[in-house]
Amino acid sequence: MLELRNISVTLGNFSLKSINISVDKGDYFILLGVSGAGKSMVLETIAGLLQPDKGFIFLDGKDITYEKIQRRSVGLVFQDHAIFPHMSVKENIAYSLYGRIESPSEKKNKIQKIAEQIGISILLNRKPSTLSGGELQRVALARTLIQEPKVLLLDEPLASMDIQLRSELRGLLRRLNRNGQTIVHVTHDYEEALSLGGKIAVIHNGKILQTGTPMDVFQQPRSEFVAHFTGAKNFFRVTTSKDAGHTIAIVNDKISIYLPAEAYENNGYIILRAEDIILSRQRIDSSAVNNFEGTVKDIIPSRTGVEVLIDIGILIHAIITRESMNHLEIAEGNLIWISFKATAIRFIQA
Amino acid sequence: MFLATSPVSLFETAKESEVQQSIWLTMWTSMLATIVFAFMAIPLSYLMARKTFPLKKLITGIIDLPVVIPHSAAGIAILGFVSRNSVLGKIGSSIGLDFVGKPAGIAVAMAFVSIPYLINAARDGFSGVSVRLENAALSLGASPSRVFFTVSLPLAWRNIVSGLILMFARGMSEFGAIIVVAYHPMVTPVLIYERFGSFGLKYARPVSVLFILISLAVFILLRFLAREKDSSESSQNR
Numbered sequence: 001m002l003e004l005r006n007i008s009v010t011l012g013n014f015s016l017k018s019i020n021i022s023v024d025k026g027d028y029f030i031l032l033g034v035s036g037a038g039k040s041m042v043l044e045t046i047a048g049l050l051q052p053d054k055g056f057i058f059l060d061g062k063d064i065t066y067e068k069i070q071r072r073s074v075g076l077v078f079q080d081h082a083i084f085p086h087m088s089v090k091e092n093i094a095y096s097l098y099g100r101i102e103s104p105s106e107k108k109n110k111i112q113k114i115a116e117q118i119g120i121s122i123l124l125n126r127k128p129s130t131l132s133g134g135e136l137q138r139v140a141l142a143r144t145l146i147q148e149p150k151v152l153l154l155d156e157p158l159a160s161m162d163i164q165l166r167s168e169l170r171g172l173l174r175r176l177n178r179n180g181q182t183i184v185h186v187t188h189d190y191e192e193a194l195s196l197g198g199k200i201a202v203i204h205n206g207k208i209l210q211t212g213t214p215m216d217v218f219q220q221p222r223s224e225f226v227a228h229f230t231g232a233k234n235f236f237r238v239t240t241s242k243d244a245g246h247t248i249a250i251v252n253d254k255i256s257i258y259l260p261a262e263a264y265e266n267n268g269y270i271i272l273r274a275e276d277i278i279l280s281r282q283r284i285d286s287s288a289v290n291n292f293e294g295t296v297k298d299i300i301p302s303r304t305g306v307e308v309l310i311d312i313g314i315l316i317h318a319i320i321t322r323e324s325m326n327h328l329e330i331a332e333g334n335l336i337w338i339s340f341k342a343t344a345i346r347f348i349q350a
Numbered sequence: 351m352f353l354a355t356s357p358v359s360l361f362e363t364a365k366e367s368e369v370q371q372s373i374w375l376t377m378w379t380s381m382l383a384t385i386v387f388a389f390m391a392i393p394l395s396y397l398m399a400r401k402t403f404p405l406k407k408l409i410t411g412i413i414d415l416p417v418v419i420p421h422s423a424a425g426i427a428i429l430g431f432v433s434r435n436s437v438l439g440k441i442g443s444s445i446g447l448d449f450v451g452k453p454a455g456i457a458v459a460m461a462f463v464s465i466p467y468l469i470n471a472a473r474d475g476f477s478g479v480s481v482r483l484e485n486a487a488l489s490l491g492a493s494p495s496r497v498f499f500t501v502s503l504p505l506a507w508r509n510i511v512s513g514l515i516l517m518f519a520r521g522m523s524e525f526g527a528i529i530v531v532a533y534h535p536m537v538t539p540v541l542i543y544e545r546f547g548s549f550g551l552k553y554a555r556p557v558s559v560l561f562i563l564i565s566l567a568v569f570i571l572l573r574f575l576a577r578e579k580d581s582s583e584s585s586q587n588r
Binding site (some may be wrong): 047071074078093096144 | 487
C-alpha cells in the first residue's frame with residue numbers, strides 16, 4: 001500500500017539514507033529509534049513536508065514522491081499536536097472539510113461522528129488553550145482522521161503523557177487499526193512498539209537497521225545496536241492464565257513462568273533482564289518463584305562479565321561475573337539451575 | 351504649550367474651517383495610505399518572515415531606509431517618481447489621478463515614511479507563527495493561500511494591528527516629505543508650520559494643541575478597540 005523505495009533526504013548536516021519501507025493495508029507499522037535517528041523526517045517526507053533528494057514514494061501503486069502535500073491522502077499528527085490556537089475544537093476538526101463537504105448538516109454529522117469515535121464530543125466548543133495534553137492529542141487525531149486518510153502518520157503520539165492517558169490512547173489507536181486504519185507510528189519507546197506494532201522497523205542515524213515482526217526484531221536483532229537498543233535478550237511472546245491465584249505466562253506451550261500478581265490480558269510479551277537471573281549448581285530455596293534446570297549451551301564474553309546461554313526448553317540469557325563463572329565451574333554442556341523473581345519480569349500487553 | 355493655550359482660543363481655532371479641513375485631510379489621507387499600502391506590505395512581510403531569497407538583506411535595508419533618511423530627501427525622492435513626467439505620474443494622469451499638490455501625493459508621501467513600521471511589526475508577527483501550524487494546515491488539504499488567510503494572518507493579527515496603528519500615527523505626523531510633494535492642500539503639520547512662519551507662535555500654538563489632543567484621542571480609541579478584541583478572544587479561550 002505505502003512503499004518508500006531508496007528514499008534519501010538531506011536536512012542540514014543530517015540525512016536519511018536509502019530508506020526502504022513497505023506498509024500493507026491495515027498494518028500497524030512502528031518506526032522505532034532513539035531521538036535524532038531521523039524518524040520524524042521519514043514521516044514528514046511521506047507527508048510531503050520534506051522533499052527527497054532521491055528515491056520514490058508509492059501509495060496504492062501511485063508515485064506520490066512529488067505530489068502536492070494537499071493531495072497525498074495521508075494524514076499527519078504532529079508530536080506537538082499543532083492544533084490551531086485561534087479556532088475552537090470544532091473549527092479545528094472541520095478545517096479539512098472546506099471545499100469537500102458543502103452541506104452544513106453533513107458537515108455537522110461528520111464532525112459529531114468522529115468526535116464520538118475519538119471521545120471528544122463534549123470538547124467541541126472549547127478553545128485549545130483550555131485542553132490538556134491528552135485532549136489535544138485526541139483533537140489532533142480527530143482532525144486528521146476526518147480527512148479519511150489512507151495512511152495515518154503519528155509522530156510520537158504518546159510522548160509526555162502520564163500512564164493512564166497513555167493506556168487510554170493506546171486502546172484508541174488499537175481500535176482504529178482494528179477498524180482497518182493503516183497506521184505508521186514513530187516512537188523511541190520499545191514498549192510502545194511492542195504494545196502496538198504489527199511490524200517494526202528500527203532506525204538509527206538515518207538508516208533502517210532492521211524490519212520485521214516484534215518477535216523478529218526483539219528475539220533476533222540483526223545488529224549490535226538493535227540488540228542494545230531493544231535491550232531485551234530474554235524476550236518471549238506468551239499467553240497468560242491464572243493458577244491458584246498466580247498469574248502464569250506460558251511460553252511456546254511448554255514453559256510456565258510466574259508473573260507478578262496483577263491481572264493481565266490473554267496475550268503479551270515478557271521481558272527479563274539477563275542481569276536479573278541467578279545461576280546456581282543446585283536448586284536454591286529463596287524468594288524467587290521461577291526455578292528451572294537447564295543445560296549451558298554457550299558462554300560468550302561480554303563487557304560486564306560473561307553471558308551464559310541456558311536451554312530450559314527455551315533459550316535464556318544470563319549475565320554473570322567471571323568470578324561467579326569460575327566459582328560455579330560453568331562450562332558448555334553442564335546442567336545448571338536458574339532462578340528469577342516474578343517481579344523481575346516485565347509484561348507488555350500485545 | 352498646553353498651559354499657554356487658553357480654552358477660548360482653542361475653541362475659536364476648532365471652529366475655523368481651514369483647521370477642520372486640514373485635520374480631516376490629515377486623518378483620511380493617513381488612513382487611506384495605511385489601508386491601501388497594507389495590501390502590499392502584509393504579503394511582503396510574510397515573504398520576509400518565511401522565505402530566503404537573494405538580496406533579502408538589501409531589501410530589509412531598503413525597507414528601513416525611510417526611517418533613517420531626512421524626510422525632506424524622502425520627499426524629493428517621492429517627487430521623482432510621482433511627478434507628471436514620471437511613469438507613475440503619467441499613468442495616474444491618464445486615469446485622472448494626480449499626485450503633486452493633491453491628496454494622493456500626500457498619501458504616497460505618508461506611506462513612504464511610515465510603511466517600515468507596519469512591515470517590521472507584521473514580519474515579527476509572522477515570524478512568531480509556528481511553521482508547524484502552517485504545515486499542519488497544508489497536510490489537512492489547505493492551499494497555501496488558505497493557510498495564509500486562515501492560519502498565518504489571524505495568528506499574526508495582533509502585531510499587524512499594532513503595525514497598522516503605528517503606520518497611521520506616523521503618517522499623520524509627517525511633515526518633511528509632504529511639504530515637498532504637496533504644500534497645498536495643507537495637512538495639519540504643514541498648517542502649523544505655515545501659521546508659525548506667517549503669524550508667529552501665538553497663532554501656531556492652538557492648532558498644535560488641538561491636533562495633539564485629537565491625535566491622542568484617536569490613538570487611545572484605536573488601542574482600546576485593539577485591546578477589546580484581544581480580551582474578547584482570550585475570554586473565549588478560557
